[in-house]
Amino acid sequence: MPTKERWIFASMEADVDAVVLMNGTDPNLDNSFFYATGIPNGLFEGCVAIIQPKKTEVLSSELEELSSRTSGVRTTVFDNAEHRHKLLTRRLAGMRRIGVNSREITHANYLRIKKAAGKAKIVDVSEGLETARVVKLPDEISRIKKACAIGSSVGEMIPDLVSEGMTETEAAAELTYKMMRLGATGPAFVAGVAFGSKSAEPHYHPGPRKLKRGQFALFDYGACYGRYVSDITRTFTCGPANKRQREMYDVVLKAQLAALDEVRAGVHGKDVDMAARRVIDGSKFKGLFIHSTGHGIGVTVHDPGALSPARDMVLKENMVLTVEPGVYITGFGGVRIEDDILVTKKGCQILTPCTKEFREI
Ligand SMILES: [Mn+2]
Incomplete structure (x- = not known):
């Protein structure tokens, strides 16, 4: 397997001497900084990573020195912004082309790098970084698998953790608590727990709404482990489902299984999307699947990579993607079923094997 540096440089078309990644203040951090360095801990505000084909160096603040050093990355500590500028200027001296x-x-950090780079040309390598990030290396896959295993285990527990009368925020807290008890280093994002008609909003944030009998209860959540995430969705009804709810669930499950069946290295992402969309658009819920079928996950929940009619991509071995069709009816509710998968030569490995048979709370 190639080193992370070799992988990054092999993925870029631009010929550069180094890639310089510089963080702003949280939340304006560069996710590729964490991707490239692999550092699992710390915040790294204002820190810089200099990636070259054979070495990576982090210019670290004192606050992150231990996190940087213990991860095995070559580390130089700066005292203040002026010192950081001096160090960066020295490191970039003699280079012709520098990737950002x-x-x-x-924009402020771009100007800082430009100043330190002197006469060197600044080249945008964001596309190459995305190309690198979409196919995962073994260490990334092992962290994602751990995050997925935790998310999947919690998915099995949902009917025991959540009950009628509980609020969305209480349910989100229960899921987050369980994930961290199972070793997650945090939630991947605020758990999207949506009851009743709110389940028709795909990016809903939980609120004070209480779960009532007869409602949908949708849980879209994930674990973070060593900076890598999982992203899983399961939908239930509180008490027995009515006919329409059950029809929605069965169509979404059928669509999800059809998409999973399509996945393997060499297939186009838009064809996987189409496999799911065909099932939904061939049912009475035509036109109610309002987003794409999947996206990459990695150091972010929406990492590079898509299973979408709009952004086509040929699937490669070791891509990690979500497969998550849904049906949404405004004022009534929505159903989504989401798994995380590892693309293999002959198909895919489902990293979130949590039950998908229809379940009640
Ligand atoms: Mn997702």
């Missing part, structure tokens, strides 16, 4: 990640750098 235009998609995640702040």
